[in-house]
Amino acid sequence: MRDHQTNASLRNPKDIANAFKDYYCSLYNLNKDPCTHQTTDIEINDFFKGIHLPSIDSTTLQKLNSPITNVEVEAVIKALLMHKSPRANWFSDEYYKAFTTLLIPKLVAVFNMAAKSGTFPSEMLQAVIVILPKPGKDPTLPQNFRPFSLLNADLKIYAKILANRFMEITPSLIGLDQVPRGRCSEECLPGFRKSVREGYHPCCYNCAPCSEGEISNHSDSKSCKKCPENEWPNKAKNICIDKVNEYLSYEEDILVLFFSVTSVIFATTSLFILGLFVWFRRTPIVRANNRNLSFILLLSLILSFLSVFLFLGRPVDITCMLQQVTFGVPFTISATSILAKTIMVFIAFKATRPGSSCRKWVGVKLPNTFMLFCSSIQVMNCILWLSISPPFQEYDMDSYPGKILIQCNEGSVIGFYSMLGYMGFLAAVTFVLAFMVRTLPDSFNEAKYITFSMLVFCSVWIAMIPAYLSTRGKYMVAVEIFAILTSSAGILMCMFSPKLYILLFKPELNTKKTMLGKRML
Incomplete structure (x- = not known):
C-alpha cells in the first residue's frame, strides 16, 4: 500500500489504516476539517433558509x-x-x-x-x-x-x-419532477404494479392491475402485497379493508323479519288450536283417534316453529349446538305422533270386525309406547352426535371474495344426515301406511289428512336437500328455515284444519253419532 500524497510504501497495518483515514478526510476539499468538525443546528437552519419546503x-x-x-x-x-x-x-x-x-x-x-x-x-x-x-x-x-x-x-x-x-x-x-422516469412508460398508479415489457429497456414497463386479494399503496410499485386473511382490497386496490361479515342479521336482512313474523304467526296459531282442543277435549271430534297424540303433535309443532329463532342472528357455539337438536327432536316427535295415529286408524278398523284379535291393541298404551320408543332413538342419536363431534361456529373466508361467512359447521356430517335420514324414514313409512288405508270407511278417513300432510312434508324436504347442498352462508340457513316452516305449516294445516272447521263453524257435526256415521269430512 502507498500513501496517496507522498507515494511512500506502507507496510505497517496502523500506517495503512491512517493512510485510508487521511484520504477520506481530505476527499472533500472543505474549508473545515471533515474529520473534526461537527455540524451544528444553526448551520443546518442557515442552509435551509429561503428554501421553500x-x-x-x-x-x-x-x-x-x-x-x-x-x-x-x-x-x-x-x-x-x-x-x-x-x-x-x-x-x-x-x-x-x-x-x-x-x-x-x-x-x-x-x-x-x-x-x-x-x-x-x-x-x-x-x-x-x-x-x-x-x-x-x-x-x-x-x-x-x-x-x-x-x-x-x-x-x-x-x-x-x-x-x-x-x-x-x-x-x-x-413531486413527480423529482423522480426520474422513462419516457416510454406512464406512471403506474396505486392498485397497479410494474410488469416487464418484453424486448424493451428495463425502464419501459406495462402497468398490470394487482391480482385478487392484493394491493399496492404507492405509485410505480414493483409488486403487490397480499391483504391479511380477514381483510380485502377496496375497489381501487390501494388499501386493505375489513371483509364483510355475512350471516342472517336482524339489522340488515329483510328475510329475518319475514321468518320471524311467519314463525310467530304459526306458533301462535298452533297454540290457539291447542287451547281450542283442550277446551273441547271431551267432544267426539277431539277424542277421535287419540286426543293425547294430537296434544303432543301440536306441542312439537310449536317447538318446531320457535326453533327457527336459533337459526337467526350471529351464530355462536351454543346456538349451533342447539339449532339442529331443537329442530330434529320436535320434528321426530311430530312424525312419530302422526305415524302412531296412522297405526291406530288401521288397528281401529281391524278391531271392528267380529272376533278380531286387534281389539286388545285398541287404547292409549300402544301409541304412547310406540311414540316414546321411536322418539328416544332420535334423542340418543342427537346425544351421541353432541358428545362426539358437536356443531360449532365457523368462519368461512374463502367461499366468497371480500366476505367472511359466519356459519355453523355440523361437526359430524354422519350425525347430521343420520338425524335427517331418520326423520325421512319415519315420514316415508307414515306416508306409505296412510296411503294404504286411505280408502277405509269415512268414519276413519283421518288417514287422508295424514297422507296429504306427509306428502307435503316429503316434497318439501326432498326439494330442500339439493338446494341446501348448493348454497353457502346465510342462504343455506334460509333454505333450511324455509323447509322447517313450510313442512311444519303443511302438517298443521292438513291435520287440524278439518277438525278446526267443525269446532268453529259446524258444531252440529261434533257429535258421536256423526263420528260413527259416514259424514266425516
Whole structure:
C-alpha cells in the first residue's frame, strides 16, 4: 500500500489504516476539517433558509413522533435478508430472526428511550468500515478502494422503522419532477404494479392491475402485497379493508323479519288450536283417534316453529349446538305422533270386525309406547352426535371474495344426515301406511289428512336437500328455515284444519253419532 500524497510504501497495518483515514478526510476539499468538525443546528437552519419546503400537518407529525411499537419492530425483523455480513456488533440477521420474541421488548425500550433523550447508546453508533478494491484499478492506492460501512444491526432496524413511517407521507412531499422516469412508460398508479415489457429497456414497463386479494399503496410499485386473511382490497386496490361479515342479521336482512313474523304467526296459531282442543277435549271430534297424540303433535309443532329463532342472528357455539337438536327432536316427535295415529286408524278398523284379535291393541298404551320408543332413538342419536363431534361456529373466508361467512359447521356430517335420514324414514313409512288405508270407511278417513300432510312434508324436504347442498352462508340457513316452516305449516294445516272447521263453524257435526256415521269430512 502507498500513501496517496507522498507515494511512500506502507507496510505497517496502523500506517495503512491512517493512510485510508487521511484520504477520506481530505476527499472533500472543505474549508473545515471533515474529520473534526461537527455540524451544528444553526448551520443546518442557515442552509435551509429561503428554501421553500413542503410541510406536514400536526396530526401526521404526531403520528411520526409516536412511540415505536412491537408490531413495527417485528415487521422489520421479519423483512431482514438472510446470509448477509455480520454487523458492527457481530450479530447477524439470522440471530435477530431466531430470537425475535426475546429481542422485541428490549429493542422497543431502547428505541423509545433514545428518541426521548435524543441520544443513542454509543455501541449503536459504531460502524465497521470494510474496503473492497475497484476492479481494474491499482490496489496499492487508497483511492482505488470502495468503502462499505457495516452499521450496528440495532441502528439499521431503527432506521428502517423510520423509513417505513416516512413512506406513507413521501408521495405528498416529493413531486413527480423529482423522480426520474422513462419516457416510454406512464406512471403506474396505486392498485397497479410494474410488469416487464418484453424486448424493451428495463425502464419501459406495462402497468398490470394487482391480482385478487392484493394491493399496492404507492405509485410505480414493483409488486403487490397480499391483504391479511380477514381483510380485502377496496375497489381501487390501494388499501386493505375489513371483509364483510355475512350471516342472517336482524339489522340488515329483510328475510329475518319475514321468518320471524311467519314463525310467530304459526306458533301462535298452533297454540290457539291447542287451547281450542283442550277446551273441547271431551267432544267426539277431539277424542277421535287419540286426543293425547294430537296434544303432543301440536306441542312439537310449536317447538318446531320457535326453533327457527336459533337459526337467526350471529351464530355462536351454543346456538349451533342447539339449532339442529331443537329442530330434529320436535320434528321426530311430530312424525312419530302422526305415524302412531296412522297405526291406530288401521288397528281401529281391524278391531271392528267380529272376533278380531286387534281389539286388545285398541287404547292409549300402544301409541304412547310406540311414540316414546321411536322418539328416544332420535334423542340418543342427537346425544351421541353432541358428545362426539358437536356443531360449532365457523368462519368461512374463502367461499366468497371480500366476505367472511359466519356459519355453523355440523361437526359430524354422519350425525347430521343420520338425524335427517331418520326423520325421512319415519315420514316415508307414515306416508306409505296412510296411503294404504286411505280408502277405509269415512268414519276413519283421518288417514287422508295424514297422507296429504306427509306428502307435503316429503316434497318439501326432498326439494330442500339439493338446494341446501348448493348454497353457502346465510342462504343455506334460509333454505333450511324455509323447509322447517313450510313442512311444519303443511302438517298443521292438513291435520287440524278439518277438525278446526267443525269446532268453529259446524258444531252440529261434533257429535258421536256423526263420528260413527259416514259424514266425516
